[in-house]
Amino acid sequence: MPSPVLHVRDLSKKYGDLVAVDGVSFDVEREEVFGILGPNGAGKTTTLECIETLRPFEAGEILLDGVDVRVNPQEVKRRIGVQLQSSSFFDKLDLSELLSLFGELYSRRVDAVRLLEEVELEDKARSRVGELSGGQKQRFSIAAALVNDPLVLFLDEPTTGLDPQARRHLWGVVRKIRSEGKTVVLTTHYMDEAEVLCDRVAIMDHGKIIALDPPQVLVQRLLSGGFKRERVQHQASLEDVFLDLTGHSLREE
Amino acid sequence: MRVKWMLTLASFKMFFRQREAIIWSFILPLFIVSIFAFVRFDSLGRIRLGIVDESGGRSADLLNALEQVETFRTDLGSRETELEELERGERDLVLVISGSVPGDDSNSVLVYTNEEKVQETQIGVLVLQRCLDERLLQRTPLAGRIIVRAQPVKSRNLTYIDFLLPGVLSMSIMQMGIFGVAFSFVSLKKRGILRRLSVTPISPADFIVAQVATRVAVLMLQIALMVAAGMLFMHFHFEGNLLSMFLIGVLGAVVFLSVGFAIAGVSKSEDQVAPLANIITLPLLFLSGIFFDRSSLPVFLQRITDFSPLTHIADAMRAVAIDGASLLDVGPQLLGLVIWGILACLVAVKLFRWE
Numbered sequence: 001m002p003s004p005v006l007h008v009r010d011l012s013k014k015y016g017d018l019v020a021v022d023g024v025s026f027d028v029e030r031e032e033v034f035g036i037l038g039p040n041g042a043g044k045t046t047t048l049e050c051i052e053t054l055r056p057f058e059a060g061e062i063l064l065d066g067v068d069v070r071v072n073p074q075e076v077k078r079r080i081g082v083q084l085q086s087s088s089f090f091d092k093l094d095l096s097e098l099l100s101l102f103g104e105l106y107s108r109r110v111d112a113v114r115l116l117e118e119v120e121l122e123d124k125a126r127s128r129v130g131e132l133s134g135g136q137k138q139r140f141s142i143a144a145a146l147v148n149d150p151l152v153l154f155l156d157e158p159t160t161g162l163d164p165q166a167r168r169h170l171w172g173v174v175r176k177i178r179s180e181g182k183t184v185v186l187t188t189h190y191m192d193e194a195e196v197l198c199d200r201v202a203i204m205d206h207g208k209i210i211a212l213d214p215p216q217v218l219v220q221r222l223l224s225g226g227f228k229r230e231r232v233q234h235q236a237s238l239e240d241v242f243l244d245l246t247g248h249s250l251r252e253e
Numbered sequence: 254m255r256v257k258w259m260l261t262l263a264s265f266k267m268f269f270r271q272r273e274a275i276i277w278s279f280i281l282p283l284f285i286v287s288i289f290a291f292v293r294f295d296s297l298g299r300i301r302l303g304i305v306d307e308s309g310g311r312s313a314d315l316l317n318a319l320e321q322v323e324t325f326r327t328d329l330g331s332r333e334t335e336l337e338e339l340e341r342g343e344r345d346l347v348l349v350i351s352g353s354v355p356g357d358d359s360n361s362v363l364v365y366t367n368e369e370k371v372q373e374t375q376i377g378v379l380v381l382q383r384c385l386d387e388r389l390l391q392r393t394p395l396a397g398r399i400i401v402r403a404q405p406v407k408s409r410n411l412t413y414i415d416f417l418l419p420g421v422l423s424m425s426i427m428q429m430g431i432f433g434v435a436f437s438f439v440s441l442k443k444r445g446i447l448r449r450l451s452v453t454p455i456s457p458a459d460f461i462v463a464q465v466a467t468r469v470a471v472l473m474l475q476i477a478l479m480v481a482a483g484m485l486f487m488h489f490h491f492e493g494n495l496l497s498m499f500l501i502g503v504l505g506a507v508v509f510l511s512v513g514f515a516i517a518g519v520s521k522s523e524d525q526v527a528p529l530a531n532i533i534t535l536p537l538l539f540l541s542g543i544f545f546d547r548s549s550l551p552v553f554l555q556r557i558t559d560f561s562p563l564t565h566i567a568d569a570m571r572a573v574a575i576d577g578a579s580l581l582d583v584g585p586q587l588l589g590l591v592i593w594g595i596l597a598c599l600v601a602v603k604l605f606r607w608e
Binding site for chain 2: 052053054074080082084088090092093101104105107144
C-alpha cells in the first residue's frame with residue numbers, strides 16, 4: 001500500500017491560552033479530495049496553516065510526501081499549492097503576468113494560457129485581478145496555486161461568499177483537477193459541498209476531529225442509529241428552485 | 254539570482270503602472286523646481302562690488318569712500334578669491350586697485366565685470382566713475398580724468414535653481430524611501446499578498462532585494478531626468494559627475510529605504526504610516542537646507558541639523574552639482590550617510606515584520 005501523501009499526527013497549536021488545534025491526527029491518500037468541516041473557530045484554518053508551513057506548532061508531526069514540515073519547510077513549499085482564505089494579488093499585473101511571476105518564484109516557466117484554461121479564465125488573460133468577480137477571483141487563486149504543478153492542493157473555504165452558480169462552477173474545476181491526479185485538501189462549512197466533492201471528510205470542533213469517514217458512511221451511521229428528520233425530505237430544495245429559475249450557467253461577466 | 258531579477262522586473266513594471274508613483278517621483282519634483290525657476294529672489298538689491306586692494310594700504314580713503322556708496326554692497330578680498338566669486342556669479346563687478354592708486358599715480362583703473370549682468374555692471378561702472386571723479390575734484394591740482402577700464406568676465410551666475418534642484422532631488426530620495434516603501438509594504442501586508450508569497454519557496458530577502466533594486470533604479474532615472482531637464486530648460490549649472498550623484502543618491506536611499514521598512518514594520522495599516530512618516534520627514538524637510546539655506550536657522554538648530562542625513566545628501570549633491578566637487582571632497586557627507594545607513598539598517602532589521 002502506498003504511503004499517504006499527507007500524514008498528520010497529534011498536531012497541537014496554541015494561541016496563548018487558547019488551544020486552537022488539540023491533538024489532531026489524520027492521513028490523506030493520494031488522489032483523493034479530503035474535506036475538513038466544522039463551524040467557525042473549530043481549528044480548520046489553523047490546521048491547514050500548520051501544514052502549509054505558515055505557522056509554527058507546539059506538538060505533533062506533519063509529513064508531506066514523506067517530508068517533515070518542521071525540518072524542511074522549503075521542500076514542502078515546493079510540493080504544495082495553496083489558496084489562502086483571503087489572498088489577493090498584485091493589482092498592477094494582469095492574470096497572465098501574475099501566473100508567469102508566480103511560476104518564477106518556483107523557478108518554473110509556466111504556460112499561463114493552459115493554467116487559465118484549467119480554471120476557465122482563458123479569456124481574462126489580460127485582465128487585472130481587481131476586474132474579476134468573486135468566483136473568478138477564487139478560480140484565479142486556484143490557478144496561481146497550480147503554477148508549480150503541486151502534489152497537494154490546499155483550498156481554504158474556496159466557495160465562501162459565492163453565489164450558487166459560481167459555487168457549482170468551482171466544484172467543476174476542483175473535480176477536473178482531481179481527475180488529473182492531484183490530491184486536494186479543502187475546508188468548507190457547506191455540507192452539500194463536502195457531500196458532492198469529498199471522498200472523505202474530517203469533522204472538527206473545538207480543535208479536535210470528532211468524525212472522519214466518507215460522507216455516505218457518516219450519513220448511514222447516523223440513519224442506522226435511528227435518526228429521522230423532523231420535516232419530510234422533499235426531492236428538491238430551495239436552491240434547486242433558484243438554479244432552475246436563474247439557470248445553471250454562470251453570468252459573472 | 255534569477256528569482257531576484259524576475260521579481261525586480263515585475264516590480265519595476267508595477268511601479269510604472271502606478272500613476273501616483275510617477276507623479277510623486279517624476280512630475281512633482283520637476284513641477285516644484287520649475288515654479289521656482291521663474292522666481293528670482295536675487296534680482297533686487299544692491300550691486301555687488303568686489304574690491305581687490307593691492308596698493309598696500311595707500312588707498313584706504315578710496316575704500317572708505319566706496320563703502321559709503323549706497324548702491325554697492327562691497328566685499329574686500331584678494332584678486333584670486335574675488336575673481337573666483339565673480340566667476341561663480343557672486344559679484345557683479347570687481348575693482349582692482351593695483352600698485353598705483355588711481356588719481357594719485359595712475360589715471361586708469363581696471364574693473365572686471367560680470368558679462369551677463371549687463372544692467373548691474375553698467376550702473377556699477379557709472380557709479381564707480383562718479384566716485385572717482387568726485388574724489389579727484391576735491392584735490393588740487395586736477396590730475397585729469399580717471400578712465401575706468403571694464404574687463405568683462407564670463408560668470409556662472411548661480412541662481413536659486415542651482416540651490417533648489419539638488420535639494421528637491423534629495424527630498425525625493427527621502428520621500429520615495431519613506432513613503433514609497435512604508436505605504437506599499439503595509440498595503441501588501443494588509444491585503445495578504447506578503448502572506449501569499451510566504452507559501453512560495455522565495456525567501457523574504459529575495460523580495461526585499463527586488464523592492465530595493467526597483468527603487469534604486471527609479472532613483473537614478475530621477476536624478477538623470479531632473480539634471481537633464483534643469484540644464485535644458487532652467488539654466489541649471491551642472492558642473493558635476495552624474496555617477497557621483499548616483500552614488501550619493503544610492504547611499505541616501507539606503508538610509509531612507511531602511512527607515513521606510515522600519516515604519517512598515519511597526520504599522521498595521523496605512524493610517525498608522527502617515528503620521529509616523531510625516532513626523533520624520535517634515536522637520537527634516539524644513540531644517541536640512543532643502544528650500545532655504547541653513548544659515549538662516551538659529552545657530553543651535555544649525556549645529557543639530559549638521560547631522561541630519563538629509564543635510565548630508567543635499568550638501569553633497571549641491572557640492573557635486575554646482576562646484577563639480579569630487580567624491581573625495583564630499584567625503585565627510587558620504588561618511589555621515591554610511592553611518593546613518595548602518596544605523597537605519599539595524600533598526601529596520603529589528604522592526605520589520607512580514608505579518
